[in-house]
Amino acid sequence: MSSLPDTLCHLNGRTLPLCDARISVMDRGFLFGDGIYEALPVYGRRLFRFDDHMARLERSLAKLRIDNPHRREGWLALVRELVAAHPADDQMVYLQVTRGVGPRDHVMLEGLEPTVFAMSNPLKQPTxxxxxxxxxxxxxxxxxxxxxxxxxxxxxxxxxxxxxxxxxxxxxxxxxxxxxxxxxxxxxxxxxxxxxxxxxxxxxxxxxxxxxxxxxxxxxxxxxxxxxxxxxxxxxxxxxxxxxxxxxxxxxxxxxxxxxxxxxxxxxxxxxxxxxxxxxxxxxxxxxxxx
Ligand SMILES: Cc1ncc(COP(=O)(O)O)c(C=O)c1O
CATH class of the missing domain: 3.20.10.10 (D-amino Acid Aminotransferase, subunit A, domain 2)
Known part of the structure; x- marks a missing residue:
């Protein structure tokens, strides 16, 4: 098994080492792939086309009727914190939102708390x-x-x-x-x-x-x-x-x-x-x- 980097990640409002992050097996992201994600590049610790990535995240959530857990300023603060905590200057930030944890049912259960996960990795650029x-x-x-x-x-x-x-x-x-x-x-x-x-x-x-x-x-x-x-x-x-x-x-x-x-x-x-x-x-x- 390849080992996980010991960088910090974000999970449901908490910042913690990636290797310690845990979600429920009843998370619909795990059971159904019922979630969305974004991957945004960061150059010299600055975000590239952040608003475009956010606009797409908002569209993906709306199409799946998943509540957006953050306003854009909230996402920006979360991303900035992750970027600041990461040792690399050039990074790829990964954001994921799932419908949340609930009994296994294909129906889009309402009232679930979306699961929010975010991590950053060193950016792999073309050689x-x-x-x-x-x-x-x-x-x-x-x-x-x-x-x-x-x-x-x-x-x-x-x-x-x-x-x-x-x-x-x-x-x-x-x-x-x-x-x-x-x-x-x-x-x-x-x-x-x-x-x-x-x-x-x-x-x-x-x-x-x-x-x-x-x-x-x-x-x-x-x-x-x-x-x-x-x-x-x-x-x-x-x-x-x-x-x-x-x-x-x-x-x-x-x-x-x-x-x-x-x-x-x-x-x-x-x-x-x-x-x-x-x-x-x-x-x-x-x-x-x-x-
Ligand atoms: C299926 C698919 N198409 C296109 C793209 C390119 O999208 P973007 O320019 O936002 O990275 C991606 C990006 O990962 C993708 O997964």
């Missing part, structure tokens, strides 16, 4: 090797449920999808539902076509990453056309560039898909110019926007 050479992905059928818009802790489909890429030494699994691009197991996926950044439209089949709005802003800033529209499997495999985005991956070039090199001509199998501009803009945004 220089991954940024300079790109990463490998595999593709697979998207066999998950139809409410992937909720950032739910019920992640078994995502876990199974991720393992397919791990089994092939790849970093992510690009998912296609009925032949249409949705996302990857824990990232959004972007196709570059004729200089434009294209992503699938918002729907219940994918999570709206915090980086979706961010990338649209960065594209605007860089003069790169940005469009959300349905993308077929053929668009993915014919991409000039293929990118992943997530809180931990930031924006990352995919240079191999199912063992084939991505892209065309001299840039085949290499990170492309749209990636390079977005990477620079992303680093600037981290410096300028973190709070």
């Amino acid at each position: 220089a090797e991954q940024r300079h050479h790109g990463v490998a992905c595999v593709s697979a059928r998207d066999f998950r449920w139809e409410r992937c818009d909720i950032k739910s802790t019920s992640l078994l489909g995502n876990v199974m999808a991720r393992q397919m890429s791990a089994d092939h030494g790849a970093i992510e699994t690009v998912l296609l539902r009925d032949g249409w691009l949705t996302e990857a197991s824990s990232s959004n996926v972007w196709v570059v076509h004729e200089g434009a950044l294209l992503g699938p439209p918002k729907s219940e089949h994918l999570l709206e990453g915090v980086r979706v709005a961010l990338l649209s802003e960065l594209c605007e800033e860089c003069g790169i056309a940005f469009n959300l529209r349905p993308l077929a499997e053929a668009d993915v495999f014919a991409a000039d560039e293929l990118l992943l985005s997530s809180a931990s991956k930031e924006v990352l070039p995919v240079t191999r898909l199912d063992g084939e090199l991505v892209g065309h001509g001299a840039l085949r199998g290499k990170p492309g110019p749209v990636y390079a501009r977005l990477y620079e803009a992303y680093q600037r945004a981290k410096r300028e926007q973190s709070i």
Whole structure:
């Protein structure tokens, strides 16, 4: 068993060592995966796109009819305390809210006290090797449920999808539902076509990453056309560039898909110019926007 870090965590209003945190086996998060989570990056102890993460947390809770245990200021105070207590400057804060503890019943029992758990870990950023050479992905059928818009802790489909890429030494699994691009197991996926950044439209089949709005802003800033529209499997495999985005991956070039090199001509199998501009803009945004 790998050992747990002895950092402090937050559980239901208490701060305690992670290895001492305990919840009831009757917690609906444990029994049903009946809860939601957020993962927010912290650079130099400052929070990046905090309000966007909070807005998504609020949306996820509302969709599941779980009471939000804190106002935004309360979440901010909780997160700031965790960040201050952690030894690393760059961190990934994890927040989880479950419906709480109650008798095992599929019905969304009312009046339960939500369980609030939060921890922080050192931020694992993409390596220089991954940024300079790109990463490998595999593709697979998207066999998950139809409410992937909720950032739910019920992640078994995502876990199974991720393992397919791990089994092939790849970093992510690009998912296609009925032949249409949705996302990857824990990232959004972007196709570059004729200089434009294209992503699938918002729907219940994918999570709206915090980086979706961010990338649209960065594209605007860089003069790169940005469009959300349905993308077929053929668009993915014919991409000039293929990118992943997530809180931990930031924006990352995919240079191999199912063992084939991505892209065309001299840039085949290499990170492309749209990636390079977005990477620079992303680093600037981290410096300028973190709070
Ligand atoms: C399924 C899924 N899609 C997309 C994303 C990207 O979202 P964000 O940019 O908010 O990290 C994530 C992040 O973990 C995810 O789990």
